[in-house]
Amino acid sequence: MSTRTRGYKILGLAVLIYCLVMLGIPALLVRGCGSDQVRVEENSGQMVRVQLAPGRIVTMPLETYLIGVVAAEMPAEFDIEALKAQAVAARTYTLLRINGKASDRKHPDASLCTDPGHCQAWLSLGDLRKRWGLLAFGSNYEKVASAVRATAGEVLVYHDELIDPVYHASCGGRGTEDAKEVWGQDIPYLKRVPCRWDPPEKQGVVATSFSMKDFFNRLGIAGKAVPASNTGGLVQVLDRTGSGRVRRVEIASQVFRGVELRKILGLRSTDFTVRTTGDRVTFYTRGYGHAVGMCQYGAQGLALRGQSYRQILEYYYRGATVKKLTKAGD
Numbered sequence: 308m309s310t311r312t313r314g315y316k317i318l319g320l321a322v323l324i325y326c327l328v329m330l331g332i333p334a335l336l337v338r339g340c341g342s343d344q345v346r347v348e349e350n351s352g353q354m355v356r357v358q359l360a361p362g363r364i365v366t367m368p369l370e371t372y373l374i375g376v377v378a379a380e381m382p383a384e385f386d387i388e389a390l391k392a393q394a395v396a397a398r399t400y401t402l403l404r405i406n407g408k409a410s411d412r413k414h415p416d417a418s419l420c421t422d423p424g425h426c427q428a429w430l431s432l433g434d435l436r437k438r439w440g441l442l443a444f445g446s447n448y449e450k451v452a453s454a455v456r457a458t459a460g461e462v463l464v465y466h467d468e469l470i471d472p473v474y475h476a477s478c479g480g481r482g483t484e485d486a487k488e489v490w491g492q493d494i495p496y497l498k499r500v501p502c503r504w505d506p507p508e509k510q511g512v513v514a515t516s517f518s519m520k521d522f523f524n525r526l527g528i529a530g531k532a533v534p535a536s537n538t539g540g541l542v543q544v545l546d547r548t549g550s551g552r553v554r555r556v557e558i559a560s561q562v563f564r565g566v567e568l569r570k571i572l573g574l575r576s577t578d579f580t581v582r583t584t585g586d587r588v589t590f591y592t593r594g595y596g597h598a599v600g601m602c603q604y605g606a607q608g609l610a611l612r613g614q615s616y617r618q619i620l621e622y623y624y625r626g627a628t629v630k631k632l633t634k635a636g637d
């Protein structure tokens with residue numbers, strides 16, 4: 308190799324190093340100087356792992372996930388303030404589970420699932436197109452998304468801790484229920500409050516009827532002699548909760564809790580009366596759901612009466628307040 312060739316090689320190497328340095332340093336600078344910004348973006352762009360079906364887990368941005376939750380959990384025709392209240396409740400519920408403060412033994416690899424009986428309902432864009440139809444999809448989606456955007460980063464706290472903001476469809480106009488009556492645990496922000504704003508059709512009774520045989524089979528007391536429908540009847544309500552719902556009943560000498568009976572029979576609520584006629588037992592229920600926390604139809608009623616989402620939330624979750632989460636480093 309001649310001296311001249313070696314010179315070119317060294318020059319080439321120098322140019323290469325120069326180029327690398329010139330390209331590399333700005334990249335490092337951008338990364339270095341921008342690290343705070345990146346962290347803030349990651350914080351506001353929080354991701355959530357959701358189990359769509361056993362073995363099928365997806366990761367998506369929290370705020371995108373919340374649109375699918377609000378759309379699944381509340382009719383899009385509801386007032387924007389009711390939708391905002393739902394968005395804040397759903398965000399709080401989700402963050403509590405991302406932070407691992409609530410049990411998720413059913414799906415240890417995901418913070419939440421889409422089973423409304425376990426976590427909260429969620430619908431994909433495809434599901435929502437089917438539910439709303441192509442014509443209404445655009446405006447409905449935008450309305451729900453605007454409720455999520457308008458409350459971005461807002462959560463419900465009690466003494467600076469995220470609350471567990473459970474909610475139900477309709478209290479039937481009876482008012483909400485104490486958490487203690489349903490889950491046996493006293494939760495200061497889940498106390499019963501009056502609610503008179505459910506629409507009349509939600510305050511009416513719904514009949515659910517069983518044949519005697521089916522009724523006793525479900526209760527696991529098949530074969531028991533059916534008592535003659537004498538005084539008190541087949542199902543005797545032993546006592547009621549403070550809100551007036553059924554706390555305990557006696558059926559063929561066995562005592563059941565109201566919430567237990569609701570689960571066994573698939574009743575809409577524990578706010579019921581019972582009638583026995585011939586071979587049938589009929590339950591007349593009012594409202595829909597466990598009745599604890601925010602009443603969704605009540606929230607809609609309050610929104611229509613001019614209440615803001617904050618007023619609605621702070622009404623149903625007594626002592627809790629809406630707070631905007633601060634970003635890391637604030």
Ligand SMILES: [Zn+2]
Pocket residue numbers: 413414419420421422425426427
């Ligand atoms: Zn779940």
Ligand SMILES: [Zn+2]
Pocket residue numbers: 477478479480481482502503504505602603604605606
């Ligand atoms: Zn209500």
